[in-house]
Amino acid sequence: MKKEINGNAGKPVSRVLVADExxxxxxSLTVALRSEGDEVYAAGNTEEVLNILYNSKFDLxxxxxxxxxxxxxxxxxxxxxxxxxxxxxxxxxSSYLVADGRINRVSPYPVLAKPFDLRSLDxxxxxxxxEN
Numbered sequence: 001m002k003k004e005i006n007g008n009a010g011k012p013v014s015r016v017l018v019a020d021e022x023x024x025x026x027x028s029l030t031v032a033l034r035s036e037g038d039e040v041y042a043a044g045n046t047e048e049v050l051n052i053l054y055n056s057k058f059d060l061x062x063x064x065x066x067x068x069x070x071x072x073x074x075x076x077x078x079x080x081x082x083x084x085x086x087x088x089x090x091x092x093x094s095s096y097l098v099a100d101g102r103i104n105r106v107s108p109y110p111v112l113a114k115p116f117d118l119r120s121l122d123x124x125x126x127x128x129x130x131e132n
Contacts, residue, residue, distance in 0.1 A: 014059060015038070015056070016041070016061075017041045017060070019043040019048070019061075019072070020044070020062075021045070021068060025115065032118055033118070041058070046075045047069070049079075062121075063088060063091065064114075073103055076107065088109070089112060089124065089125070090111045091112045092113065
């Protein structure tokens with residue numbers, strides 16, 4: 001799936017880092033994104049995310065809010081310090097209470113409620129920040 005992220009000058013997304021605590025969901029999302037033509041890296045915890053980010057650059061970072069040992073917001077804050085233009089999309093169980101005010105400071109995109117389809121991801125990535 002070639003996605004254009006607002007503020008990214010129409011550059012198609014091809015390198016995606018996806019991290020989630022649910023191994024089955026992570027595997028399914030990774031397969032789906034790869035089937036759309038993206039180069040996808042997967043991580044099951046924050047330590048893996050940080051190691052991968054330290055060694056590679058990405059066009060999109062997708063983080064589960066329930067990652068451990070740090071949560072997805074803390075990882076995104078670090079990632080934005082290192083890569084300020086990196087778009088971040090958070091994912092959470094629909095029952096997960098999304099009350100962390102830091103989310104809006106790190107990402108202009110709404111939190112994707114799991115499970116979601118790739119169309120939902122496309123819809124938010126094509127939004128302008130003011131639409132979120």
